[in-house]
Amino acid sequence: DFKQVHRAANREAAEVKLNEFANNWHQTYPKLIKDLLKMPNLLTFMDFPPAIRQSLYSTNLIENFNKHLKRTTYHKEQFPTEDSLDRFLVSQFNIYNEKSLKRIHRGFKGLQDTLEASFI
Known part of the structure; x- marks a missing residue:
């Protein structure tokens, strides 16, 4: 599920995928999801060209x-x-x-x- 965040076309789509991921896994891993959503630089790689994001x-x-x-x-x-x-x-x-x-x-x-x- 989290790979979809990295495969998103742009930052907005990545944020949507991240929220979907958080909603799907919040019940199973509440602390992990809470910490993940607090990370301010999590999607910084989306500011770079798609060819080098991976x-x-x-x-x-x-x-x-x-x-x-x-x-x-x-x-x-x-x-x-x-x-x-x-x-x-x-x-x-x-x-x-x-x-x-x-x-x-x-x-x-x-x-x-x-x-x-x-x-x-």
Whole structure:
């Protein structure tokens, strides 16, 4: 049901779908619905072009990064100090950033000029 909020054509339609979702699930999850409706930035992604909305509300990029960290730290048994762990993680952040620096996420290539104009 909540996917319909993200698939809405515009912000007004998303608000309607959100209210429908809240009405359908309020009895089952009253606290969750109450907290969800209090979120002022919940529909901020609707202010962006439709081509990139999925990338904005999805957690795929974060999950991919976490998977990278798990893969690289799996072979390490332990770290002698907390500082060594920090240095290792920063090096992994840099490696990941360098690897994905040239990569353009789906939908962003055609809107690059528009997004640059919006944020510069």
